[in-house]
Amino acid sequence: MSQLPPLGALRAFEAVARLGSVVKAAESLHVTHSAISHQLRTLEDFLGLSLFLREGKKLLLTEEGRIYALRVRGALGDMAEATQRVLTRPRPNDITIGVLPSFALHWLLPRLPDFKAKYPQYTINLRASLGFEEMNNGLLDLAIRMGNGNWEGLQQQCLMDESLLLVAAPHFSPRPQTAAEVQTAAIITNPAVQWTNWCQAAGLADWRPKPLFTYNDSNLEIESVKLGHGLALLRRSLVSAAINAGSLVQITEIEVPYQYAYWLIWPEKSSASCKLADFSAWIIGQASDFVNGRNQ
Structure with missing residues (x-):
């Protein structure tokens, strides 16, 4: 580690190489032009080579400088990512939950005050997410996902x-x-x-809708319905509260199963966590009440 140049010199060099100008680099790093120039000289002295060709006020990367800049940029990016992960790791009484944005907005958020009233010692951190990367990186305590289960390397409960x-x-x-x-x-x-x-249950087995609008996001779909643009086939968890509030109405009494269920998933290493046990018991109870019509 003793052969590493000063971090400030590396940041200054990367900024100049990326932006092509001492002036722009100084503005980006919120320092003076002379400070950037000093850092560049420090780095070149440390390395014993020129990283730039100087043509008047113009700086051009040498071939060695170009290659070095690419590697320095990657290293600084890795440092930034590592720092962010440390800063965002859950604290002992934090519960960090990855959740589908639509499910969080329409089902989970209205219920969270009940959890907070029962467990005031915990702080809930919601991360709107769809995938598993944050779970695999240890940035989530648990997540709510849709699917058929059987995710490898994870504890899971429907x-x-x-x-x-x-x-x-x-x-x-x-x-x-x-x-x-x-x-x-x-x-x-x-x-x-x-x-x-739905079409089969409605006796319309040969009919398929010709959509006026198509959205790949449930929140956009719901908003479009509320604006009166048309009818939509939506998940009960996303529209039940709106139906009860009168901002949406159900068309016909037909209701059919959705192909995926909601699952609670968490890393195997968290199985003995008290906060995981508390949140899991609470949300499973909420889900049971919802399914049985006691908490819509």
């Missing part, structure tokens, strides 16, 4: 099954009164949601 129902805004007109009338209504779709089961 939280609840999901279903689909057709909804519209109360002011949507003309509002279908029967399944047959749905065929002529404006439809909003999401590629992740298949209509096959």
Whole structure:
């Protein structure tokens, strides 16, 4: 480690190499031009070679300078990432949860005050996420995901099954009164949601919607429905509260299973954690109440 040049000199060099100017580098690092020039001289003296060709006020990277700049940029990026991971690692009473944005917004957030009232010692940190990278990197205590389970290297418990129902805004007109009338209504779709089961349950096995709008995000889909753009087939967990509040209405009583369930997943090493046990017991209870109609 004794052969490492000063960090300030490396940051100054990387900024000049990336931005192509001492002036821009100084602005980027919030230092003076002379400070940048001094750091460059320090680095070149340390290395015993010139990293730039100087043509008047213009600086051009030498071939050695170009290669060095690429490696320094990568090293600084790794340092920044490592620092961020240390800063964001959960504290003992923090519960950091990775959760699907739509599920967090429409189902979990309204229920969190109940958890806080029961367990005031914990601080909840929600991270909107879809994948498993943060879990694999140790940045999450647990996550809520949709799927069929059987994720390798993770502890998991099914939280609840999901279903689909057709909804519209109360002011949507003309509002279908029967399944047959749905065929002529404006439809909003999401590629992740298949209509096959709903159509079969509605006696419309040969019909498929021709969407007026298509969104790949459930939050956009819900907002579009609330604006009166059309009908949409949506997950019950995302629309139940809005139906109860009167901002959405269910079209027909048909409700069909969704292909994926919600799962609670966590790293194997966290199995004995008290905070994990407390949150898991709470959310499983909330999910049970929701499924049984006690907490919509």
